[in-house]
Amino acid sequence: MLIIFNPVAGRRRVALLWRVLDLLMSNGVKVEVAETEHPGHATELAREAAREGRGMVVAAGGDGTIAEVANGLIGSPTALGVIPLGTANVLAKEYGLPSSPRAVANMLAYKRTRLLWPGIARLPREDHVFVQMAGLGFDGAVVHGLPPLLKRVIGRGAYVWQSVWESLVYGFPPLRVIVDGEAHEAASVVVSKGRLYGGSYLLAPEAKPEAPGFQVVLFERSGTLPALLSGAALPLGILPRCPGVRILPASHVEFPGNARSWAQCDGDALEGLPFAVTNAPAPISLITG
Numbered sequence: 001m002l003i004i005f006n007p008v009a010g011r012r013r014v015a016l017l018w019r020v021l022d023l024l025m026s027n028g029v030k031v032e033v034a035e036t037e038h039p040g041h042a043t044e045l046a047r048e049a050a051r052e053g054r055g056m057v058v059a060a061g062g063d064g065t066i067a068e069v070a071n072g073l074i075g076s077p078t079a080l081g082v083i084p085l086g087t088a089n090v091l092a093k094e095y096g097l098p099s100s101p102r103a104v105a106n107m108l109a110y111k112r113t114r115l116l117w118p119g120i121a122r123l124p125r126e127d128h129v130f131v132q133m134a135g136l137g138f139d140g141a142v143v144h145g146l147p148p149l150l151k152r153v154i155g156r157g158a159y160v161w162q163s164v165w166e167s168l169v170y171g172f173p174p175l176r177v178i179v180d181g182e183a184h185e186a187a188s189v190v191v192s193k194g195r196l197y198g199g200s201y202l203l204a205p206e207a208k209p210e211a212p213g214f215q216v217v218l219f220e221r222s223g224t225l226p227a228l229l230s231g232a233a234l235p236l237g238i239l240p241r242c243p244g245v246r247i248l249p250a251s252h253v254e255f256p257g258n259a260r261s262w263a264q265c266d267g268d269a270l271e272g273l274p275f276a277v278t279n280a281p282a283p284i285s286l287i288t289g
């Protein structure tokens, strides 16, 4: 079993990885750990493993690492396992994956799978595969502004802090978005594969991450107060029903002419702005235990 481990993911919960390794090896599983050396490395390692015909590759990290590994596996029969070491671990929560060492080891040993159909954010210079969501506007600004040290020290609380700060300083320029051919305007947009956001909070109740397609969440009201109200509604589970929040199903999303905005995928800041979001050409098999 090949485990691709991102040493800079999350709050460095490496103890979980070592415990899982102990349990797997004490049950006779042959394990190899490859540590990532730079962003994008996990994709290269996973692609190589798929080319070698390995049955499964395990991503040990957060959602960004999982997305990079998924990118390397698309189009191959190699299954994806997850050891959740990230800050928010949204994908693990979406699929109800365990987080205790024994349960994670059992999951990887049993190899029962469900489909996961990634999305692709098409950027000017490259494509970026995501497994949970792509965000533009205010959502992207929060991720871009997040101080890495704060995230490491206080974890998900750093997103709360940064959201409050950005609600005060972000200018809320209107975003143009075309959802399956129909034009809309919003202050912030989340193109979601999954139902959850920021951990285990409900964002898009109708989402089906195992199938192609997205739920496009439009935050139509701009300004500090609507942003703070959305932030407060999220942990209460009422965000999808809030006034000013519109959710549309979509198979293709475009963002034309938004030169001055920020974007993020699976909690990682993007270098450029996506001009479109489309489905990956094929799903992958996610090991769920």
Ligand SMILES: Nc1ncnc2c1ncn2[C@@H]1O[C@H](COP(=O)(O)OP(=O)(O)OP(=O)(O)O)[C@@H](O)[C@H]1O
Residues within 6 Å of the ligand: 006, 007, 008, 009, 010, 011, 036, 037, 038, 039, 040, 041, 061, 062, 063, 064, 065, 066, 068, 085, 086, 087, 088, 089, 090, 266, 267, 268
């Ligand atoms: N050796 C490395 N040095 C620097 N960056 C790396 C390295 N290996 C991977 N990365 C980058 O680290 C990014 C963040 O990883 P990841 O998303 O898994 O952790 P996280 O952001 O802490 O977790 P979460 O998404 O749950 O908040 C990945 O997108 C990847 O590109």
